[in-house]
Amino acid sequence: AQRVTQPEKLLSVFKGAPVELKCNYSYSGSPELFWYVQYSRQRLQLLLRHISRESIKGFTADLNKGETSFHLKKPFAQEEDSAMYYCALSGHNAGNMLTFGGGTRLMVKP
């Protein structure tokens, strides 16, 4: 079975502080990992995926297969980063089903 765990429901930081949103997964194979973001009253949208190795809006995430983690990081948080963040996994074993973590609400205070 594939599973995604986001241990923090809420993360509150001050503007300019570093941010790390944790994501751990379990999957018996080579998964594809994603981070999605949901800004207030908007639809979920893809933030980044591990295979592209991009930095979007200053966010990066590195897949650590040894620790089965895919933490999302940003060195300097901005108020506009306040949103709900979801880590997701897709695996060939389960018919390509996308599994989401429970989400972490990031609040960036001025």
Added chain:
Amino acid sequence: NAGVMQNPRHLVRRRGQEARLRCSPMKGHSHVYWYRQLPEEGLKFMVYLQKENIIDESGMPKERFSAEFPKEGPSILRIQQVVRGDSAAYFCASSPQVTEAFFGQGTRLTVV
């Protein structure tokens, strides 16, 4: 490509009525997912469908809930005999394969 379309955006039902939520995936997408988001909660997986097949319905409540994705037409999430606890935002997403999923705007169901 208009994106994933969900309708209605808002749906109000009295207890005991039926709710039908529709999701039209993006053109060329054959994978559809339904998620539920309770107030102040995260996304909870409900069901994963491909055309005419339910692949995984492990997140669906055992009773009153059903989903379909027919050969023609939108995917339908059907809730029979709704109760207050069914009030939530229901999101649909579609994807072509093992790539990113595209989400609809969601349907906010309110049971009064």
